[in-house]
Amino acid sequence: MQRRTVIGASVLLTAALALSACSGGATTSSTAKHGPITIWYSNNEQEVAWGKQMVSAWNATHPKEQVKGQEIPAGKSSEEVIGAAIAAGNAPCLIYNTAPAAVGQFEKQGGLVDLSKISGGAAYIEARSGKVADQYKNAAGDYFQMPWKSNPVVIFYNKDMFTKAGLDPENPKLSTYADFIDTSKKLVAAGVSKVAIQPAPTSEFFQTQFDFYPLYAAATNGKQIVQDNKSTFANQAGYDVADFWQTMYKDKLSSPEQYTGDSFAAGNSAMAIVGPWAVSVYKDVNWGSVPVPTKNGTPANKTWTFSDAKNIGLYSACKAQGTAWDVLKFSTSKAQDQKLLELTGQMPLRKDLQTTYASYFEKNPTYKAFGDQASRTVEVPPGPNTVEMLQAFRDAWTKTVVTGSGDVKSALNAAASKIDTIAKQK
Amino acid sequence: MTSTLTPPAVSRPPEGGKRKRRRPFFGKNPLGLLFSAPYLVFVILVFAYPLVYSVWISFHDFFFAAPGAQVDRPFVGLENYITAFSDPAVIRSFGNVGIFLLINVPLTVVLSLLLASALNKVTHFRAFLRVSFYVPYLTASVAVVAVWLFLFNGNGIVNQVLGPLAPSPSWLVNEHWAMPSIALFVTWKQLGFYILLYLAALQAVPQELYESASTDGAGAVRSFFSVTVPGVRPATVLVLLVSTVTGANLFTEPYLLTGGGGPNGASASPVLIMYQDGLQQGHPDTAAAIGVVLVIVVLGIAWLQNRFAGGND
Numbered sequence: 001m002q003r004r005t006v007i008g009a010s011v012l013l014t015a016a017l018a019l020s021a022c023s024g025g026a027t028t029s030s031t032a033k034h035g036p037i038t039i040w041y042s043n044n045e046q047e048v049a050w051g052k053q054m055v056s057a058w059n060a061t062h063p064k065e066q067v068k069g070q071e072i073p074a075g076k077s078s079e080e081v082i083g084a085a086i087a088a089g090n091a092p093c094l095i096y097n098t099a100p101a102a103v104g105q106f107e108k109q110g111g112l113v114d115l116s117k118i119s120g121g122a123a124y125i126e127a128r129s130g131k132v133a134d135q136y137k138n139a140a141g142d143y144f145q146m147p148w149k150s151n152p153v154v155i156f157y158n159k160d161m162f163t164k165a166g167l168d169p170e171n172p173k174l175s176t177y178a179d180f181i182d183t184s185k186k187l188v189a190a191g192v193s194k195v196a197i198q199p200a201p202t203s204e205f206f207q208t209q210f211d212f213y214p215l216y217a218a219a220t221n222g223k224q225i226v227q228d229n230k231s232t233f234a235n236q237a238g239y240d241v242a243d244f245w246q247t248m249y250k251d252k253l254s255s256p257e258q259y260t261g262d263s264f265a266a267g268n269s270a271m272a273i274v275g276p277w278a279v280s281v282y283k284d285v286n287w288g289s290v291p292v293p294t295k296n297g298t299p300a301n302k303t304w305t306f307s308d309a310k311n312i313g314l315y316s317a318c319k320a321q322g323t324a325w326d327v328l329k330f331s332t333s334k335a336q337d338q339k340l341l342e343l344t345g346q347m348p349l350r351k352d353l354q355t356t357y358a359s360y361f362e363k364n365p366t367y368k369a370f371g372d373q374a375s376r377t378v379e380v381p382p383g384p385n386t387v388e389m390l391q392a393f394r395d396a397w398t399k400t401v402v403t404g405s406g407d408v409k410s411a412l413n414a415a416a417s418k419i420d421t422i423a424k425q426k
Numbered sequence: 427m428t429s430t431l432t433p434p435a436v437s438r439p440p441e442g443g444k445r446k447r448r449r450p451f452f453g454k455n456p457l458g459l460l461f462s463a464p465y466l467v468f469v470i471l472v473f474a475y476p477l478v479y480s481v482w483i484s485f486h487d488f489f490f491a492a493p494g495a496q497v498d499r500p501f502v503g504l505e506n507y508i509t510a511f512s513d514p515a516v517i518r519s520f521g522n523v524g525i526f527l528l529i530n531v532p533l534t535v536v537l538s539l540l541l542a543s544a545l546n547k548v549t550h551f552r553a554f555l556r557v558s559f560y561v562p563y564l565t566a567s568v569a570v571v572a573v574w575l576f577l578f579n580g581n582g583i584v585n586q587v588l589g590p591l592a593p594s595p596s597w598l599v600n601e602h603w604a605m606p607s608i609a610l611f612v613t614w615k616q617l618g619f620y621i622l623l624y625l626a627a628l629q630a631v632p633q634e635l636y637e638s639a640s641t642d643g644a645g646a647v648r649s650f651f652s653v654t655v656p657g658v659r660p661a662t663v664l665v666l667l668v669s670t671v672t673g674a675n676l677f678t679e680p681y682l683l684t685g686g687g688g689p690n691g692a693s694a695s696p697v698l699i700m701y702q703d704g705l706q707q708g709h710p711d712t713a714a715a716i717g718v719v720l721v722i723v724v725l726g727i728a729w730l731q732n733r734f735a736g737g738n739d
Contacts, residue, residue, distance in 0.1 A: 076681075080705050089493035105708040110495025194581075201599075202685025205706065256599045258685045260575045316492055388707040395515070399690040403599070 031118050035320035036066045037093040037327065042078075042310070043071040046280060046344040051096065053339060054331050065323040072097050086111030086315065093318035094328055098145055098311045100136065101206065104384040106313065107144045113314040116142040118325055128332060130351030135224075135379040136311065144313070146328055147349040149340060151275025151308035152373035153214040155197075155293070159286045161270040165190035174271075174290050175297035177244040184253040187270045196253040197271040198263035199245075201402045205390040209380070210273055212397060214292045214306040215241040217378040222304040226381035226389060229423040233393075234416035240295050242408035246401045256402045275308050276345045276370040289369055300369065307377035309349060341367075347374040384426075389419045477721070484714035506715040510703075516716060519687075519696045520723070522605050526695070527673045527727075529609035534669045535662060538617055542624030543654055556625070560618035567615070571682045574611055598684050604693040608679045616672070620665050627661030628654070659735070666731045674724045677701065696720045 041051035048071060055069035072095065075081035079102040085091040086109045098106070106112050115121040122143055126133050129147045136147045159169035165187050173179040184196030199211040212233075216225065219237040226232065248254040264272035265282060272278065273292070291303035312332070318324050330336065334356065337348035341360055347353060347370055354361055354371045361368045380386050393415050400411035452459055484506050491497040510516050545555055562570060577584050578597040585592035593600050597607045631654060639649045655662075676695040680687045687694025696716050704713025 083490065083705065083708075086492050087490035091492075108708065109490055110492040110497070200685070201688075203688045203691075204686045205702075255580070256689070257579050257596060258575070260572050316495075384708060388709075391702060391707065395691065398688055403595070403601075403689050405690065 031113070031321040031325055033320045034065055034322045034326075036068065037318060037320050037323050038068045038070065039094040039096065039327065040070050040072040040092050041096040043074075044277075046277075046346075047096070050340055050343040053343070054336055057336075058327055058330055062323075065320070065326070067323075067327055082106065082111075082313075083109070086317070089317050091315040091317045093315060093320065093324035094331075095313050095315065096148065096310070096331070098313035100145065100309055100311060100382070101380045101386045101390065103136075103145045103311070103313065104138065104382055104386055107138060108384040111313075111316055112144040113316050113318070113321060114142050114144055115146060115314060115325075121325075124329060128351070129349045132349055132351070132375070132377070135307075136382070138382055146312040146314070146332065147309065148311045148332065149309060149344075149346045149348050150374050150377050151277050151310075151346055152370055152377050153210060153273060153275050153306045153308055154289045154291055154369065154373060156264065156272045156274050156278060156282065156285075156287045156289050158193075158264070158267075158270045159288050161187065161192040161267075164192045165270075169288060172288070172290060175293055177240065177293055177295055179297070180293045181244070181247055181251070181253065184248065184271075185251065188253055193268060193270040195255050195263070195269045197248070197273065198254055198259055198269040199273055200258060201249075201254070201256045201398065202258050203394055203398050205387050205394050208390050208394050208397060209306050209308060211245055212241055212393070212401075213378070213380075214273065215244065215294070217304040217306055218292045218294045218298060220304075221302075222376060222378050224378055224381050225393070226419060226423055229383075229420075231389075231416040231419045231423070234413045237295075238412050239409050242397070242401050242412055244293075246404060246408055249402055250404050276347060276367060279345050279366055289366075291369075291373065301372060302376075303373070304376045304378060305373060307379050309377070309379060311349075345370075347371060349374070351375075381423075383423070385422050388425075389422050392418045392422060480714045480717055483711055484718050486711060488711040488714070489708055490710060502711075506711045507719070510712040510715045511719075515691050515694060516696070516699055518691055519694045519699045520720075522691075522693060523674060523676055523695045525605045526609045526612075526676055527670060529606055530613050530673050531666060531669050533609070533613045534616065534620055535665050537613065538620035538665060539624050539655075539658065539662070541617070542621045542628060543650065545621065546625060546628045556621075559621050562615045563618035565615075567678045568682060570611075570615060571679070574683060578607060595689075599689050601689055601692040604684050604689060608676070608683055608693055611683060612673070612676070612679060616669070620669065623661050623665055623668075624658055627658040631657035663732060663736045666735055667728050670727055670731065671724060674720060674727075 039051075039055070041047055051069050051071075055067045059066050070092070072078050073081050075084075078095075078097050079099055082091065082095060082098065082102070083105065086106060091111060103112070115125065125136075125143050125146060129136075133143070133147050136143060136145050138144055155174060157169075157172055157174070162169040162172055167173070167183060167186060173183050187193055187196045200207045213225065216233060216238060217223065219241055220232070223232050223237075232238075245254070249256055259266075259268055262281070263269040264274075265285060272282075291298070291300045292305055294303070312328055314321065314324050314328060332348070337350055338357060338360065340346060340348055341357055345364075345367060350356060353374055354368075357371075361371050381389065396411045396415035396418075400406045400408050450456065485501060485503065486499045487502050487505075488499050489497070541559065545552065545559070548555060575598070576582055579585075580596040582596070585596060593603050597603045635653045635657065636649055639653050644652060675697050677697040680693040680695050680698050681701075684693040687698050697720070700713040700716050700720075703716070704710040
């Protein structure tokens with residue numbers, strides 16, 4: 001099997017290397033060119049439905065600029081598929097699944113078009129997203145990604161399990177770390193679930209975004225873990241978050257073993273740390289949601305969290321960038337954002353979201369909290385070293401917090417020092 | 427009547443006793459070259475070219491760029507090697523894969539030879555048994571990994587059977603047991619392939635040798651060590667080499683079974699680190715440096731195996 005993996009990787013690598021080595025001049029396609037284009041979108045059922053209707057709506061009125069929509073090809077992750085496509089020169093014009101953590105690398109590869117250089121590009125982005133858009137600029141203040149949608153991370157809890165454990169399902173005590181731990185102990189002691197909450201305990205870099213980062217964002221009123229090439233988390237707020245999760249693991253309220261399947265859906269845990277995408281997934285669970293906890297408790301309307309955003313990239317291999325930019329604007333229009341809300345439940349990164357789609361939130365009260373939360377989200381730090389920084393943090397996290405080896409203060413200080421060095425790399 | 431015998435015309439060898447013969451440009455069997463050409467092209471494109479290019483990358487400041495992007499790739503000497511091997515995680519990954527090979531390779535050789543010998547003698551359900559051993563090899567790791575996660579987690583069947591003897595923390599999240607667990611998984615999964623190799627080799631061991639051994643009073647165990655083991659030595663060398671090479675390329679199991687080389691990097695392999703460095707973090711140059719060292723280490727091990735297990739074959 002490993003041999004097949006290596007052969008497969010070698011084939012991909014060879015193709016990428018051969019193409020990158022043999023290619024001639026630079027891609028000279030300009031943003032003025034128009035014609036047919038190809039786009040990729042995510043492969044989950046809801047986003048495929050959105051993508052298909054968007055493409056057919058565009059194609060119906062643009063016979064000479066037809067869009068071919070495809071699900072992003074399968075791979076270990078979308079980011080690797082996109083990275084290989086950039087190196088091979090066959091990336092599509094637009095990808096509606098571009099992770100902000102990978103944008104810095106794609107930019108360094110020369111794979112993305114600077115949207116700020118397109119006439120009216122920056123103005124369009126800022127008019128749509130408002131101040132939130134600032135987080136998606138690179139160090140030079142340019143946009144190499146169009147902020148598209150977020151999945152603000154909150155706590156889901158199983159109301160039936162809370163009732164069985166003798167807890168108030170309508171007003172659960174989950175706002176402070178102490179309350180959260182106390183409630184978790186009651187849930188496990190009552191035997192309603194094996195663990196209280198089960199964030200992925202594994203070592204992948206992106207898992208930090210679903211345990212430490214949301215709570216750190218909440219604890220600091222929206223601070224990124226790295227700002228101005230310097231880590232920010234080696235402070236009391238960071239130590240407190242790490243202490244909280246270490247207690248959860250030490251007291252067996254969370255398990256250091258990865259769960260095969262969906263722990264919350266299977267009833268293995270009574271809570272989950274998720275975004276609005278989960279609403280359609282947990283149809284069979286009688287759930288409620290609350291913001292992530294903070295040390296002393298923060299009102300819901302003032303709590304920050306991690307965005308879990310996915311954005312749109314316009315790729316430099318695109319031959320008809322004029323059409324691509326027009327499609328990008330069409331797909332992020334007020335009407336298409338409404339379709340996105342209705343079909344996926346994910347939050348368009350749009351200022352005044354709740355007032356713009358007031359009737360939607362009126363009809364779908366379960367999404368109201370997400371709509372409110374979407375205005376207070378934090379993104380991963382920008383730049384080409386984001387993944388490396390997140391991995392350095394994750395390594396320290398799994399060692400100290402998940403498996404309980406060493407104290408969190410030393411671990412976070414060491415991780416901060418390492419990340420400061422990484423952040424300075426070009 | 428006289429008859430004269432005329433000796434047949436014999437071409438005289440050239441002076442010096444050696445005949446100079448012009449070798450055909452495409453060798454004695456040009457058709458053979460034609461048949462082997464596709465594989466040769468495959469090897470050059472898929473193995474030789476990337477290997478040579480990887481060596482080049484490892485000495486340069488390199489990252490994957492879009493075609494046409496203006497990228498400076500200066501020669502950096504050993505800098506990538508120093509960067510890679512200054513990282514304790516990289517050093518540890520080599521140690522981890524060493525542990526893996528120490529468990530996996532001997533276990534693979536012993537079990538596959540024993541099972542192949544047993545299967546060779548089985549008369550009933552022969553096809554069923556052979557297929558049974560081969561199925562795990564054909565099944566995608568992604569599918570099998572889920573089953574092993576169930577078996578080896580804290581509340582899994584293995585720990586239930588072991589009771590108080592079960593390790594805590596459980597196998598896959600235990601720093602000491604994570605790599606041996608992976609080695610065991612890979613041994614089980616790959617066993618079918620190596621059994622097939624041995625089964626093929628066993629067909630070439632002359633039956634007369636077993637009969638002679640029996641006549642000389644050798645029992646089953648003595649026959650196994652005196653006839654079977656030497657008889658399949660070329661296959662043993664092959665199994666050693668292939669299992670070492672595939673083992674050194676360990677990736678999927680630490681990626682899936684232990685959630686990215688956990689706990690605390692105890693099951694991270696060099697290829698997993700290469701994947702993180704080269705593909706996830708955008709440093710194919712340091713990843714290439716790790717890869718080059720891994721190739722050298724594997725070649726060294728393979729040479730030793732061939733030297734000590736290969737005999738004069």
